[in-house]
Amino acid sequence: DQQVKQNSPSLSVQEGRISILNCDYTNSMFDYFLWYKKYPAEGPTFLISISSIKDKNEDGRFTVFLNKSAKHLSLHIVPSQPGDSAVYFCAASAFRETSGSRLTFGEGTQLTVNP
Amino acid sequence: DTEVTQTPKHLVMGMTNKKSLKCEQHMGHRAMYWYKQKAKKPPELMFVYSYEKLSINESVPSRFSPECPNSSLLNLHLHALQPEDSALYLCASSQGQGYSYEQYFGPGTRLTVT
Numbered sequence: 001d002q003q004v005k006q007n008s009p010s011l012s013v014q015e016g017r018i019s020i021l022n023c024d025y026t027n028s029m030f031d032y033f034l035w036y037k038k039y040p041a042e043g044p045t046f047l048i049s050i051s052s053i054k055d056k057n058e059d060g061r062f063t064v065f066l067n068k069s070a071k072h073l074s075l076h077i078v079p080s081q082p083g084d085s086a087v088y089f090c091a092a093s094a095f096r097e098t099s100g101s102r103l104t105f106g107e108g109t110q111l112t113v114n115p
Numbered sequence: 116d117t118e119v120t121q122t123p124k125h126l127v128m129g130m131t132n133k134k135s136l137k138c139e140q141h142m143g144h145r146a147m148y149w150y151k152q153k154a155k156k157p158p159e160l161m162f163v164y165s166y167e168k169l170s171i172n173e174s175v176p177s178r179f180s181p182e183c184p185n186s187s188l189l190n191l192h193l194h195a196l197q198p199e200d201s202a203l204y205l206c207a208s209s210q211g212q213g214y215s216y217e218q219y220f221g222p223g224t225r226l227t228v229t
Contacts, residue, residue, distance in 0.1 A: 102163070
């Protein structure tokens, strides 16, 4: 049961344009969402997060939007740069009193930014 | 310092070998995690330690044995592995095992079981 889905395995964008990466989730208990970037042969790097009490969080070129009613979030990168080329993972978490947090990852989207 | 270090970077082991993976962080984080990642797949949680105690074991086979000697160190002991255990093993840490605490990942150990 894939609780976090990234339906686009790949996305190609021109340098300077906007990159929009999408993520859908099914578990209504998720209340915290994160985006990670991963280069080959490296561990995932935390990018940006958003709590379910917000609908937008911005950090420099990166903005995450959350639509709780649609169970959908998206990551916008503006302007896109060639160095942004990487696999982007969406992750979600639900607080559990006994076991704490557990991240559930999507399958990832390979972003390629062309010069 | 937001670094999580992992050693070794690469490991090749036979099915009868015993080896260990090591992870270290000096951010004062109190939760540490082991993940397994296969090619073109997302990381899968294996174990969680919170305040040096094992709090989550995701039904991992006993040939994987975690250990947390202190709040900065996390080991994963490997014994009698199978070729299908070949993967990238990632360590992560977070401030606490609360829902809003971002996890910081190490670079991983690329394990090949022959």
